[in-house]
Amino acid sequence: MSAATLxxxxxxxHPVVLAPFGGLSSIELTAxxxxxxxxxxxxxxxxxxxxxxxxxxxxxxxxxxPFALNLWLPTGDEVRPGQVELDAVHAALAPFFAEVDAPIPxxxxxxxxxxxxxxxxxxxxxxxxxSLVYGVPPAWLIERAHASGTVVIGTATTVAEAVALEAxxxxxxxxxxxxxxxxxxxxxxxxxxxxxxxxALVPQVVDAVAIxxxxxxxxxxxxxxxxxxxxxASGVHVGTAxxxxxxxxxxxxxxxxxxxxxxxxxxxxxxxxxxxxxGARNRAVTAIEDAGAIxxxxxxxxxxxxxxxxxxxxxxxxxxxxxxxxxxxxATRDEAAEVFAELRAGVPAA
Numbered sequence: 001m002s003a004a005t006l007x008x009x010x011x012x013x014h015p016v017v018l019a020p021f022g023g024l025s026s027i028e029l030t031a032x033x034x035x036x037x038x039x040x041x042x043x044x045x046x047x048x049x050x051x052x053x054x055x056x057x058x059x060x061x062x063x064x065x066p067f068a069l070n071l072w073l074p075t076g077d078e079v080r081p082g083q084v085e086l087d088a089v090h091a092a093l094a095p096f097f098a099e100v101d102a103p104i105p106x107x108x109x110x111x112x113x114x115x116x117x118x119x120x121x122x123x124x125x126x127x128x129x130x131s132l133v134y135g136v137p138p139a140w141l142i143e144r145a146h147a148s149g150t151v152v153i154g155t156a157t158t159v160a161e162a163v164a165l166e167a168x169x170x171x172x173x174x175x176x177x178x179x180x181x182x183x184x185x186x187x188x189x190x191x192x193x194x195x196x197x198x199x200a201l202v203p204q205v206v207d208a209v210a211i212x213x214x215x216x217x218x219x220x221x222x223x224x225x226x227x228x229x230x231x232x233a234s235g236v237h238v239g240t241a242x243x244x245x246x247x248x249x250x251x252x253x254x255x256x257x258x259x260x261x262x263x264x265x266x267x268x269x270x271x272x273x274x275x276x277x278x279g280a281r282n283r284a285v286t287a288i289e290d291a292g293a294i295x296x297x298x299x300x301x302x303x304x305x306x307x308x309x310x311x312x313x314x315x316x317x318x319x320x321x322x323x324x325x326x327x328x329x330x331a332t333r334d335e336a337a338e339v340f341a342e343l344r345a346g347v348p349a350a
Contacts, residue, residue, distance in 0.1 A: 177217025225346025253317030
């Protein structure tokens with residue numbers, strides 16, 4: 001599939017897509033990428049239906065260009081409050097709560113909103129694109145999306161996942177290499193067993209499916225974009241380079257980590273969320289791993305989120321989730337427009 005096919009499918013001018021950041025998305029950055037002619041994306045992890053509606057209103061006030069909303073599909077292994085014993089985890093996390101002057105919270109009624117309610121709210125908002133991670137979207141969701149003119153994008157970490165997504169009816173697939181920042185969204189196998197690099201993954205996915213393929217993982221400048229197109233991709237899906245800009249919701253400590261973490265110093269860890277994710281190793285990650293205090297998802301993510309949010313407000317990078325990819329040292333630009341121009345320069349003229 002060509003870049004022109006992808007542009008027509010998504011209603012954009014340039015085949016550059018902003019990766020969604022669960023917890024770090026901003027209206028400003030999403031709108032900026034869309035206004036520049038790419039596809040801005042906004043991650044809705046943990047959002048209530050009301051907050052989803054409010055977010056879409058804010059996005060539409062900021063841009064009249066297409067944008068994507070992103071949701072996490074349930075995998076079936078999520079735990080509910082009361083299902084797991086958390087005393088040991090509480091004890092290991094206590095110093096971090098004390099450091100931000102916060103008590104260890106009691107369990108909530110639910111760790112996450114229900115997926116169906118989130119999906120209904122996202123569909124009601126009528127985005128140009130709905131992207132999903134951690135699985136093949138249910139048939140009803142794809143049918144409803146298509147009926148309202150919304151394009152559906154899935155995310156694959158292996159060739160088999162890409163084939164499953166195409167068979168399930170998605171319109172395009174993101175082939176996300178193991179270099180990428182944040183959560184490893186594998187769903188057909190353990191993420192530890194699905195660590196295929198972008199350079200190997202993208203051409204194999206392109207050969208295996210007939211839908212447009214977006215390359216993700218380690219792409220931060222025109223060289224990465226050119227390589228992605230040489231591998232057969234129809235577009236690029238970029239996270240860390242945009243996360244480093246002032247328009248993102250990352251704070252200064254997070255941006256400093258992006259600029260200072262060499263590729264070999266990134267870590268794949270379950271410490272912060274209970275699911276495997278790539279970021280910078282900091283004091284919190286090290287202490288949680290050393291203590292073995294990792295509850296199943298989403299209990300771990302909810303618990304650490306209570307001190308991480310306050311640490312973020314205080315700029316305490318050692319207590320945050322510093323998600324970043326192995327291409328982080330290439331993320332040297334402060335403005336979203338500068339990043340976009342650099343990426344666009346790598347798109348083949350044809």
